[in-house]
Amino acid sequence: MNSFVKGTLLLVIAAFFGECLEFFVNMILARELGEEGMGLYMTILPMIFFVVIIASLELPISISKFIAEKQRETHYHMLKHTLFLTLLFTIAFVIATTLLIPYIPVFQGYHPYIKWLVVLLIPIVSFSSIARGYFMGVQHMGKIAFSNFIKKVAQLLLLNWVYQTFQFDLQMALLIALTTLIASELLVCTYLVAAYFLQYQMLRKEPKQFIKGKKVRKALFAVSFPTTGLRLFHSFTHAVQPFLVKAALIGAGFSSVMANEHYGMLAGVAMSIGFFPAFIGHSLMIMLIPNVSEAYANNDSSKLIRLLKQAMMITMVYGTIAVVAMYMFAEPLTHLFFKSTSASFYLKLLWPYFLFHFFIIPMQAYLIGLGLVKDALFHTIWSHVISFGMMYVLGSLEFLHMKGIILGMNMGAVLMMLMHYVTICRKLGISVYFMKRKFTY
Numbered sequence: 001m002n003s004f005v006k007g008t009l010l011l012v013i014a015a016f017f018g019e020c021l022e023f024f025v026n027m028i029l030a031r032e033l034g035e036e037g038m039g040l041y042m043t044i045l046p047m048i049f050f051v052v053i054i055a056s057l058e059l060p061i062s063i064s065k066f067i068a069e070k071q072r073e074t075h076y077h078m079l080k081h082t083l084f085l086t087l088l089f090t091i092a093f094v095i096a097t098t099l100l101i102p103y104i105p106v107f108q109g110y111h112p113y114i115k116w117l118v119v120l121l122i123p124i125v126s127f128s129s130i131a132r133g134y135f136m137g138v139q140h141m142g143k144i145a146f147s148n149f150i151k152k153v154a155q156l157l158l159l160n161w162v163y164q165t166f167q168f169d170l171q172m173a174l175l176i177a178l179t180t181l182i183a184s185e186l187l188v189c190t191y192l193v194a195a196y197f198l199q200y201q202m203l204r205k206e207p208k209q210f211i212k213g214k215k216v217r218k219a220l221f222a223v224s225f226p227t228t229g230l231r232l233f234h235s236f237t238h239a240v241q242p243f244l245v246k247a248a249l250i251g252a253g254f255s256s257v258m259a260n261e262h263y264g265m266l267a268g269v270a271m272s273i274g275f276f277p278a279f280i281g282h283s284l285m286i287m288l289i290p291n292v293s294e295a296y297a298n299n300d301s302s303k304l305i306r307l308l309k310q311a312m313m314i315t316m317v318y319g320t321i322a323v324v325a326m327y328m329f330a331e332p333l334t335h336l337f338f339k340s341t342s343a344s345f346y347l348k349l350l351w352p353y354f355l356f357h358f359f360i361i362p363m364q365a366y367l368i369g370l371g372l373v374k375d376a377l378f379h380t381i382w383s384h385v386i387s388f389g390m391m392y393v394l395g396s397l398e399f400l401h402m403k404g405i406i407l408g409m410n411m412g413a414v415l416m417m418l419m420h421y422v423t424i425c426r427k428l429g430i431s432v433y434f435m436k437r438k439f440t441y
Contacts, residue, residue: 004287004291004307004310005310007139007141007287008283008284008287008314010141010142010145011141011144011145011282011283011286011287012279012280012283013145014145014146014148014149015145015148015149015279015280015282015283016279016280017149017152018148018149018151018152018279019152019276019277019279021149021152021153021155021156022152022276023272023273023276024156025152025155025156025159026268026272026337027336027337028156028159028160028163029041029159029177029268030268030269030337031337032163032173032177033170033173033174033177034170036170036257036260036261036264037170037173037174038264038268038269039242039260039261039263039264039267039268040109040110040170040174040260041174041177041268042242042263042264042267042268043106043242043263044106044107044110044114044174044178046235046238046239046241046242047104047106047107047239048118048121048178048181049235049238050232050235050236050239051097051118051121051122052121052125053228053231053232053235054093054228054232055090055093055121055122055123055125055126055129056125056126056129057086057089057126057129057224057228058129058223058224058227058228058231059082059086059126059129059130059132059133059220059224060129060132060133060136061133061223061224061227061289061368062133062219062220062221062222062223062224062227063082063129063130063132063133063134063136063137063220064132064133064134064136064137064289064290064293065137065223065289065290065293065368065369066078066137066216066219066220066223067133067134067136067137067138067290068137068139068289068290068291068293068294068297069293069294069297071209072203072206073206073207073208073209074208074209074211075134075203076200076203076204076206076208077208077209077210077211077216078211078216079130079134079200079203081211081213081216081217082130082216082220083130084213085216085217085220086126086127086129086130089126090122090123090126090127093122093126094119094122094123097118097119097122098119101115101118101119102115106239110171110174110175111171111172111174111175113175114174114175114178117175117178117179117182120182121182121185124182124185124186124189125185125189127189127193128185128188128189128192128193130196131192131193131195131196132144132147132192134196134199135192135195135196136286136289136290137290139287139290141286141287143192143195144286146191147188147191147192148188150187150188150191151184151185151187151188152184154180154183154184154187154188155180155181155183155184158180158183158184159176159177159180162176162180163176223368223373226373226374226377227368227373229377230364230373230376230377230380233377233380233381233384234380237384237388240388241388242263242267244388244391244392245259245263245266245391245395245405246259246260246263247392248391248392248395248396248401248404248405249262249263249395249401249402249405251395251396252395252396252397252398252400252401252404253398253401254401262342262402265340265342265343265346266343266346266402266405266406268337269334269337269340269343269346269347270334270343270346270347270350271350272337273326273333273334273347274326274347274350274351274353274354275354275357276322277318277319277322277354277358278354278357278358278361280314280315280318280358281315281357281358281361281362282361284311284314284315284361284362284365285361285362285364285365286365288307288311288362288365288366288369289365289368289369290369291303291307291369292304292307292365292366292368292369292370293368293369295307295369296369296370296371301428301429304370304428305428305430307366308366308424308428311362311363311366312359312362315358315359315362318358319354319355319358319359320355322354322355322358323351323354323355326347326348326351326354327347327348327351330344330345330347330348331344333347334347342402346402346406349403349406349407349410350406350409350410352410352413352414353406353409353410353413356410356413356414356416356417357413357417359417359420359421360413360416360417360420363417363420363421363424364376364420366424367420367423367424370424370427372423372424372427375423376420379416379419379420379423380416382415382419383412383413383415383416383419384412386411386412386415387408387409387411387412387413387415388408388412389408390404390407390408390411390412391404391405391407391408391409392408393408394407394408395408
């Protein structure tokens with residue numbers, strides 16, 4: 001068993017238990033917040049992720065790619081320049097967010113402390129990103145796996161204890177839910193940064209090769225900026241999607257309360273269940289970026305093709321099993337959250353959306369490793385433009401409403417996956433059919 005498969009298995013096992021805990025977290029939230037509260041929670045969450053992406057600058061990806069491609073002797077000076085750069089960006093972003101966040105309309109209607117929780121999250125994410133990127137690059141996947149697991153444990157324990165001990169109104173219950181999320185991030189940050197500084201001190205004592213700050217910034221920004229753009233666009237679409245779906249449903253004759261409740265069932269129940277197996281795809285993503293980057297830097301075409309085949313095969317196996325299981329057991333799974341036939345119906349209709357997204361996750365990692373982040377960004381933009389257009393048009397039809405929304409979502413997932421796959425095959429010089437080589441390098 002090679003290091004790629006071993007590392008992937010380690011991350012998958014840890015992520016599986018983490019996702020089980022996340023499942024329980026969502027069940028607690030659904031029961032405490034109710035349908036309306038879950039809709040509000042899912043509406044504010046993308047905005048928080050939007051801030052997180054900017055704060056991280058996608059440093060875990062750019063650092064891991066740099067570390068995988070370069071000799072160990074260069075790591076110390078590279079990390080030193082990165083730490084200084086992160087400190088400057090964090091200070092600037094905290095100041096900008098503090099000044100702007102009171103005027104962002106999406107936070108109106110929520111507890112006023114939520115705004116300042118988001119500001120607190122910025123330095124937590126920024127500094128943990130450096131540690132994540134380094135450990136991904138040197139493939140110390142045990143630390144990544146453990147940090148992901150303890151985050152979920154902490155969130156579940158805190159959430160369960162607070163909700164069992166006290167009673168809250170809806171606004172305070174939402175604040176507690178987001179506070180536990182950020183508290184778990186702080187715990188993970190403390191662990192990762194402590195482990196990172198131990199490694200940093202070891203690098204300091206080893207032979208070092210000086211590398212200019214300009215070269216480090218250029219290498220990091222070449223990956224960070226387009227990848228951040230990709231993630232920001234994803235976050236933007238997730239932030240816009242609740243309002244798009246609700247507007248389409250209101251156009252189809254739903255009341256605003258009904259539209260909010262149905263979106264809560266779609267995003268808080270059906271999509272929570274549907275994306276449960278995606279932890280395998282995210283584990284593949286963490287392993288693929290440094291491995292593909294290293295193989296591409298060494299012009300190792302046979303390893304690149306082998307990695308693609310392994311990723312596709314793993315995704316095909318777990319993806320097929322997952323969607324069949326979700327389709328067959330939709331009712332009992334959704335009834336863990338709400339006693340609603342609508343949620344189970346939505347879960348069944350969304351099987352293409354989930355299956356093709358399972359393929360999209362490792363393919364995006366592969367594109368990043370090949371230096372094709374801009375292609376991934378363009379694919380994402382085009383697929384979402386078409387998907388959102390179809391979601392609004394079909395969702396506004398009275399006889400389709402939520403079915404039209406889901407049809408548009410399925411269409412976007414299929415389109416993005418096909419564009420990613422064709423681009424990868426063209427870059428590697430292989431046929432899109434069974435990955436047969438078309439020509440030699």
